[in-house]
Amino acid sequence: MVRLRVLGGGRRVGASALLVEGSKGRLLLDYGVDISGPEPLFPLHVRPAELSAVVLSHAHLDHSGAAPLLYVSVKPKLFATRVTLQLSELLIQDFMKLSKYYIPYEVEQVAEMLSSATIVEPGAVVEERGMVIRFWSAGHIPGSLMVEAEIDGVRLLYTGDFNTIDTRLLRGASLEPFREADVVVMEATYAAFDHPPREVVEKAFVSDVLEVVEGGGTVLVPTFAVGRAQEILAILTKHGVRHPVYIDGMARRVNAILLENLDSLRDPDLFKAAVRRAIHVNGWEDRRRALQEPSIIISPAAMLKGGAVVHYARELLENPRSAIFFVSYVMRDTPARTLLEEGVLELENLRKSVAARVEWYDFSSHCGRSELLKVIESLDPQARLVVVHSDEKVGAQFSEYVGKTFGIRTFYPADGEVIELP
Numbered sequence: 001m002v003r004l005r006v007l008g009g010g011r012r013v014g015a016s017a018l019l020v021e022g023s024k025g026r027l028l029l030d031y032g033v034d035i036s037g038p039e040p041l042f043p044l045h046v047r048p049a050e051l052s053a054v055v056l057s058h059a060h061l062d063h064s065g066a067a068p069l070l071y072v073s074v075k076p077k078l079f080a081t082r083v084t085l086q087l088s089e090l091l092i093q094d095f096m097k098l099s100k101y102y103i104p105y106e107v108e109q110v111a112e113m114l115s116s117a118t119i120v121e122p123g124a125v126v127e128e129r130g131m132v133i134r135f136w137s138a139g140h141i142p143g144s145l146m147v148e149a150e151i152d153g154v155r156l157l158y159t160g161d162f163n164t165i166d167t168r169l170l171r172g173a174s175l176e177p178f179r180e181a182d183v184v185v186m187e188a189t190y191a192a193f194d195h196p197p198r199e200v201v202e203k204a205f206v207s208d209v210l211e212v213v214e215g216g217g218t219v220l221v222p223t224f225a226v227g228r229a230q231e232i233l234a235i236l237t238k239h240g241v242r243h244p245v246y247i248d249g250m251a252r253r254v255n256a257i258l259l260e261n262l263d264s265l266r267d268p269d270l271f272k273a274a275v276r277r278a279i280h281v282n283g284w285e286d287r288r289r290a291l292q293e294p295s296i297i298i299s300p301a302a303m304l305k306g307g308a309v310v311h312y313a314r315e316l317l318e319n320p321r322s323a324i325f326f327v328s329y330v331m332r333d334t335p336a337r338t339l340l341e342e343g344v345l346e347l348e349n350l351r352k353s354v355a356a357r358v359e360w361y362d363f364s365s366h367c368g369r370s371e372l373l374k375v376i377e378s379l380d381p382q383a384r385l386v387v388v389h390s391d392e393k394v395g396a397q398f399s400e401y402v403g404k405t406f407g408i409r410t411f412y413p414a415d416g417e418v419i420e421l422p
């Protein structure tokens with residue numbers, strides 16, 4: 001009997017953690033933190049001494065941010081790609097620095113975690129206490145993996161966060177491992193929506209950028225430091241945009257990490273060219289210069305919650321020739337959302353109507369509904385589907401729809417629930 005114990009990410013997005021228990025060992029897939037609210041939330045407890053191994057699917061904090069907690073007294077073996085290790089170190093350190101709340105681990109545990117890691121890349125197969133684990137590229141962010149594990153004769157596939165379409169930065173995830181799986185644990189972030197075709201979004205974005213810059217304005221692109229910032233850089237380069245592109249904040253360090261890991265990208269030459277043409281902002285003098293000429297400024301944080309992006313937004317907001325273009329999912333209760341919905345920039349001691357143009361572009365690093373359904377079509381009719389990593393209503397409707405339409409047995413577990421697979 002194989003048991004799946006949902007420790008986090010059940011019926012919600014955040015703090016993903018799944019414990020897989022077989023007769024010979026226990027495998028922990030992700031151990032993330034939920035930072036969507038004011039206070040960070042951690043997954044349910046697991047005894048690190050009982051773990052045969054831990055796998056980090058990718059570096060995003062909702063999958064990696066609680067993992068150092070496992071390295072307080074013992075050192076469970078960890079598997080991840082080299083990029084994931086480097087990026088999660090960066091993201092976890094940033095999380096520790098910026099959190100206003102107590103975090104139950106220190107830099108020592110982060111170091112222990114990294115030194116316990118075995119680097120794996122897509123295609124690798126490892127055996128750990130009778131469990132055969134195979135890694136597949138997930139197409140979500142650089143270094144992201146899907147994890148296939150054969151335990152007591154059950155073939156399980158954990159998607160982590162995944163995307164099956166090609167983007168400028170990454171190749172889409174393969175459908176191959178889905179065909180043979182007995183159980184698929186699948187994220188369903190966008191199970192209720194379809195994303196427009198990537199080429200259409202890219203074209204609209206580039207043409208709007210050119211319109212603003214050629215009209216003498218500046219385009220501010222608030223974005224996540226990992227993945228989207230680099231994709232935007234690659235898109236501007238691919239489409240031959242010749243205007244100055246500035247890149248600020250943590251995205252610069254992510255660029256440096258990816259330059260050391262070009263194998264993780266779809267088109268290493270395009271990425272190298274994109275980084276070479278970008279102007280890396282190294283202080284206030286550069287920031288001033290960026291705002292003085294028609295240019296494109298790529299800067300974290302995506303939700304306008306802090307960082308250099310706030311400075312740029314304040315400087316641009318009264319200029320109708322300039323623009324703020326969002327390229328990431330915009331969360332509720334953030335300054336970014338207020339700006340998009342009300343045209344008002346609301347910061348700690350400021351509330352101002354914005355004259356600059358504000359737009360949102362649906363670049364996504366997750367499968368949309370059609371992609372998820374295509375994946376499900378490729379499953380064996382006897383396979384079981386466990387839906388995780390989605391808003392409650394979205395996931396519930398989706399798993400019900402899949403059960404009815406495809407006759408596949410589906411589960412929609414909450415945190416703490418256990419699924420037994422005979």
Ligand SMILES: [Zn+2]
Nearest residue numbers: 058060140161
């Ligand atoms: Zn992710």
Ligand SMILES: [Zn+2]
Nearest residue numbers: 060062063161
């Ligand atoms: Zn996630």
